[in-house]
Amino acid sequence: MQDEELLELEKKIEASKRMSSIEFIGWAIFVAGMLFYFDIWLSGIYKERVNNRVASEFPIVVHTDADKAVLCKAWKTCEGMRR
Numbered sequence: 001m002q003d004e005e006l007l008e009l010e011k012k013i014e015a016s017k018r019m020s021s022i023e024f025i026g027w028a029i030f031v032a033g034m035l036f037y038f039d040i041w042l043s044g045i046y047k048e049r050v051n052n053r054v055a056s057e058f059p060i061v062v063h064t065d066a067d068k069a070v071l072c073k074a075w076k077t078c079e080g081m082r083r
Helices: 002-017 021-051 065-082
Strands: none
Touching: none
């Protein structure tokens, strides 16, 4: 009789060690929520840094006459393809 009770108790202990489906879904939602919050938090930090930049920090592109000629030809070609 005592062996049967001991086996039954061991089965209950093993069953209690496993995670139920509801617990698993709960943890999955929690982890997904934390990852989403972390993503939003990092995006906010990035946007704040970009918005606080001074305009002089961004590189200014100066085109030479040769660059402008190529750009104008490309623009005319693109305009022609649009029609």
